[in-house]
Amino acid sequence: MHPDSTLRPARRRALGLLAAGATGIAAGLHLPAIAQAPKEIRIGYQKYGTLTLLKGRGTLEARLAPQKIAVKWTEFPAGPVLLEGLNVGSIDFGTVGEAPPIFAQAAGARLVYVGHEPASPGSEAIVVPKTSSLRTLAELRGKKIALNKGSNVHFLLVKALEKAGIPYSAIQPIYLPPADARAAFERGSVDAWVIWDPFLAAAEQQLGARVLADGRNLVSNHQFYLAARGFAEKHADLNRILIEEIAKVDEWGKANPGEVSTILTAQTGLPKNVVDLAASRYAYGVKPMSAEVVREQQRIADAFHALKLIPKP
Template sequence: MLGMLTCALSSLSAASFAAPEQINIGYQKANIFALLKYRGTLEETLKKEGIAVRWVEFPAGPQMLEGLNVGSIDLAATGDAPPAFAQAAKADLVYLGHSPTNPKTEAIVVPAASAIHSVKDLKGKRVALNKGSDVNYLLIAALEEAGLTYKDITPVYLPPADARAAFQKGAVDAWVIWDPYLAEVEASTGARQVRNAEGLVPHYTFYLASRKFADGEPETAKKVLDELGTLSNWANEHQDEAAAILAHSTGLNKSVWRTTLTRLPYGAERMSDSVFAQQQTLADAFTRVKLLPVKVDVRSATWSADKK
């Protein structure tokens, strides 16, 4: 009887640490996981271990992180702001890694003939942006750099498609937006940059996981990061091919993606103290302007594999 119990416990232990049969990855049509999906290399790697990959599309980062929180996906990639908002909402996520900084991929733009030529000129103006997004952080930082506050402008919170329409018909004075939408509006309307994120905010893509998945399947999580690193090297060296894939994924012109990729370095690095500190600065900025209702401790989302 004791032997049977020991055998059962051994089987249970083995099952507990076995690789998952499937991982569920959230993606958006324009982010690095979309490129990984279309390339198919992750499936090839994980298939050798009997692990299937299920891709789940989301319209934006906040919805994707809600999916992470409720367990419908295991992994996601978003910009800097969504994880801070998810942490404020008590989502149990961890930071697996990050991309290189890419501050040229987001900017405050105005129509070509606009009288606005500096951030100071935005005082009293209507500025379109996606609330709680990376560009929301850019706007906060740019206003403070110019000696203004968030109360000095009228934010008009719109998703990119609606903001694009409002910008083109003159319903707003400026638009804060990221690539590839930034590259598209510059190419099609001659929109002019007033300020991008260079020298102001770093702008990362973060690779995130549910804590349950990251701590329960650390080796599989590391393999995904390794694949993102390999994919990044390929994409950085084959921008024309990557642009073609992303154009097909998003429906945007390939030339728009070529422009985007010249200012979007891909990469996958593990988290560091300096990156956590920069992310804490972002979270504190959102708390300061009362877009986040509570103070967020970014480091509480440290992956156990990174704890010293």
């Protein structure tokens, strides 16, 4: 990492947002709420992960019931659109992968990091059809690769191409949300697909997709919990409750894998074999933001800025 004094202003601005978000919420969590408690907390979640378990168990609702605070859950297909909802005020809290906050903050979104799950590099991968002749990352040169722009898998693709010595400009990225990307993958309109669980597990179990490379030895793949800045500043006590309940669900999940599978199968509507495979790769244990994780996010921001994938502020 370059010393800050050598960074160009655009990079300093983008990367400074990461540190400000992480340290700001860490301090804010220890402050009392300065506003009247809301009537509901609006949580954005995706098809899988700890928030889905939290929703399925109903323990957050039970914790907040004495305060007469309801919980409204909204499902999003991917992290970037979830953070759009956070930024425009349609949700208060949510979870996404590594890349979405960087794209959002580079665009001026007012959000803060609350915590993160441990690294889970095996939960995302570059897959090819079972009949594909592609066997190595080096063979991706010139190929059409489907991915959700600005999602965690975007950085996986960047690092995989870097490892193979392929410039990002030498592939044809096809930016599609998961459902559309799967359809394109099935009909052979793309050569490869970069995707995360449980969509990854579904592709493996239902389509026979073959993993060309997963995130191991390439990326960390943390899941982050974020809050709208206004919500975090006004309701630090509720942010603390959210993290406490997430931590409890994480501990429960580690000790009860069979019940995790049952809840996630019911919540996602996915077949049990798909959920079991995805669950076997999940990492539990919410943690506060640390200097090292902020530095990792900074390195991701560096990479995206170098490729001109995030705009100058």
